[in-house]
Amino acid sequence: MARVAVDVVIKSEILDPQGKAILAALSRTGHPGVSSVRQGKHFDLEVDDTVSDGDLEEIAAQLLANAVIETWTVTRLPAETTGEGR
Amino acid sequence: MARVAVDVVIKSEILDPQGKAILAALSRTGHPGVSSVRQGKHFDLEVDDTVSDGDLEEIAAQLLANAVIETWTVTRLPAETTGEGR
Amino acid sequence: MTPRVGVITFPGTLDDVDAARAVRYADAVPVPLWHADADLKGVEAVVVPGGFSYGDYLRAGAIAAQAPVMRSVIEAAHGGLPVLGICNGFQVLCEAGLLPGALLRNAGLKFVCRDQWLKAENTSSAWTSRYEPGAEILIPLKNAEGRYVAADSVLDELEGEGRVLFRYIGSAGDDAPPNPNGSLHDIAGICSADGRIAGLMPHPEHAVDPLTGPTDDGLGFFLSIVDFLEGAKVR
């Protein structure tokens, strides 16, 4: 069993309405120090040892991300981390 | 200027239908090795030096995540990383 | 003196015209409230209508909950001001902490618009006194994030104190499951302990005239609050 994190974000040249709305909210609520927000998707996967990096790449490209407008990163996580703050 | 990643995930006891749907699709498309998928949100922030870790925590807790249903992690990224696959 | 009921408009609010109309149909005066204006204009109750406030891109209602007008509403609500949140409004009230729990993506992952049967559970709240206990009403449901979730302890509390206003019991004219979104305990709406703050996922304001809605079953919410405000009803 391994844990894998896949982060999917909209390509930088493509509009990210979510990020835009959040940035506006932050400046309204007094956080002028934030100059850019992009919202994407975060996936936590649990995979067994049969799943190669190639498989993960394919999974991300085929299912988790939309290659037309998004880019992604695949990260294998050290077993113990839980990926959760508290 | 610093880059910050905030990952927000739904608490494990709460049903995540998106994750379930993706898992189902994965087994249909021949990826039996994946045993669990949870979908959350990923945020890329650009902040200036006036933004403390405390501010980031507040931003995450107040706006980016809802403590009733979600947990989150805040990570300051080394300047150069782009957070994008390709 | 006819009651004055505030109707909030955030950028992205859609059903404010409908909510105002429903208030008028109940012979009260709708008073427009603007998201950026903290002034509640002395209204005696507030409706937070449906829509996609600020786009609802982050989490439904999350950004609206922090708007200046909501800060005033939260304060006034703690002081007993009756508030009804419909759909996005319900989401806003949860995000604002005025009601417990949260509304997540529908179990079916799709936006659902259909005529929904509901069963009245609590008919003593400020917003539901006009309904008979156990009454079944048919009003529109339309949302993508209507799945009510809360910790078991919260659910027990809601059930124990009879704070579930309405439950989903089925849809008109199809074989789809009665619970349209996977809400826990089939919850369609809840209220605060004092029955003054209410949240409902389906849309009573779209069912005030059979010409444009499936029924006029939704009018009860607005008549109830008028009764409440006029003190006509001894609670």
Added chain:
Amino acid sequence: MNTQVSIVVDPVEPDTVERARATAGQDQPYRELGLKDDEYLRIREILGRRPTAAELAMYSVMWSEHCSYKSSKVHLAYFGETTTDEMRSHMLAGIGENAGVVDIGDGWAVTFKVESHNHPSYVEPYQGAATGVGGIVRDILAMGARPVAVMDQLRFGPADAPDSQRVVPGIVSGVGGYGNSLGLPNIGGEVVFDESYAGNPLVNAGCIGVLRAADMYTAHASGAGNKVILYGSRTGLDGIGGVSVLASDTFAGDGNAGAGSNARRKLPSVQVGDPFAEKVLIECTLEVFAKDLVVGIQDLGGAGLSCATSELASAGDGGMHIVLDLVPLRAENMSPAEILSSESQERMCAVVTPDKVDAFLEVCAKWEVQADVIGEVTDSGRLVITHHGQVVVDVPPRTVAHDGPVYHRPIQRPTGQDALQANTSDILPRPAPAELGELVLKMVASPNLCSRAWVTDQYDRYVRGNTVLAQPADAGIVRVSEDSFRGLAMSTDCNGRYTMLDPYTGAQLALAEAYRNVITTGATPTAVTDCLNFGSPEDPAVMWQLSEAIHGIADGCAVLGIPVTGGNVSLYNQTGATAILPTPVIGVLGVIDDVRRRIVPGIGHDDGETLILLGETRDELDGSEWANLIHGHLGGLPPKVDLEAERLLGEILLAGSRDGMVSAAHDLSEGGLAQAAVEMCLTGETGARLVLPAGADPFVALFSESSARVLVAVPRTEELRFTEMCTMRRQPWARVGVVDADNPDGKFLDIQDVARISLADLRTAWQGTLPAIFGPAILGSADL
């Protein structure tokens, strides 16, 4: 391409008019931009020099098929020629404006239009469909109207084709995701599945807007000194994939810019929609209208600023000066060509008198809408655009916006057309009477005839509280405003199979069905729009289909006495060499003076009501859904079209609605009488008994697709009066059954001597199909 690198490498020297003069000989990538040699030469002729990169970008996009209608123009002219003054009498704006506008009385006017967004929706289904809705809504807004409803006409490959799993859900949720967020009720549309759309789905989106007749706006920039304000979203690199060749070309050799431009080369010409930005843009725009703050206005759609500036200028006093440095950008160092061609969504361009600029900007600030003065109207007769203080565009605006090329493409009736028409359905084995019951169930469950609820349940039909009829009605109806009972009805239709067999008749059948759908609700048809989806204009056979269809529509409108007020042409819809079925979608707008008398599609008003079939049934099964579903056959001739008969039907239904003689009605189209009867039962959740006319072949009676037919339910007390009216007016009619509301043994559709099917079985068959293929829209807790 061998550019004069020595001159063009330096990125600090942009391609200005001055430089264009100095480098007359420089090669330009006009072919990559879709311009033909002669078109490029004409541009050089117009300008008396080579165009700058920015000018080339403007001309190439404005002279494209999509913007210039260069292949269809000569045929579309026929609409004008056939529209009489009488037909024009209620028309406030027609072909040429953003959208047609008709006067509907009481001081109200209506603007409506259907537009295609086919190719983008295949590349990126969700965003393509979403931005399609966004675009048509801005068109309607630009007329000075409040958008009040949307519709969508969708055509896909076979429902069970693998790619449909990607395309169908994506497009449907895109239409819903955008329209729902705007607070516009979706009141109708179409869903059609056919092999020919597999590699080229059709996504047409329609919008209806309402305005006071006196308040109409048009896209023109007059009054030298008036300010040009760009407002809405920022301008980014969206949808400029093609134009990036200019960047790479102009900056060839420059390391960074080269890299950057190569990256841009790969830009998907995909735009991401921001429905929230559009909703705010709508309210903001309606407020500046209400405060009378604008002279002229134009939406930014395809071709972005190139289109808006050149069209505004040429429609006004003919001159305009734009300063690109004032355009708020979302991406760094965009070239003038990129800024001018960007198709970033949710933007509008307004012309405002200087004294009203502040008030205008105030309204925008209230809605948190970015707004900037980017230039002003001049009387120079030229569109001059500067960047970093240098002139990058200096053209006569008309030559960009209106004087594009006009083609007389070769036209050729396909050689196979005769064979196609000769291959009639007579050869197809027909079911035995005993098999008809099963056939009814099979037909109602077919992808083209089954319930559209899986689609329409994803659309908000209630918002704003004026929707009087939406799915599953023949036409959608909305009140023009809450304080009025006056209503608008609209339906759109097209059967591409009929059009394939005979484009002229097929187009008229589409017109006839849309017309019939409107009259079936008790409304009076008033105006027509079209969205002509065809294959490649370079194929003479396709051009024949197009011109035949246009003639069919125009001649049909003349008979019906209602004008075509606008439309849209989408060509190059094909996969490889095979074109889609010719698909001229026709939208008919109707008016109803009192929405309270609308006719509903479901029976159940009263037990024992008589079911009367209006119109004549012939043995017409060529191109039918039966031939398609059971035999995969397409050949022969489409049903006969009789527009006079449709007109008479309209009078009958209007009288029936006015005098309360009709309690329910549903038009007959694909699937014939069987389909209509099933839908009236299921929609009304009430049973019925059908008694087919004596001596009629039950198969033909049930499944023929003869046009000009409507099935109506008539209260017993009104039957005599109604049938006498029909007889008197020579309206063919036949008693074909009764409403069976309180049958003790349950709800059935009982077709005498043929079959008795329970509504439960019919509902399961009718509603089960799309959820089975695309997944249930609703998952109960049980499924979790």
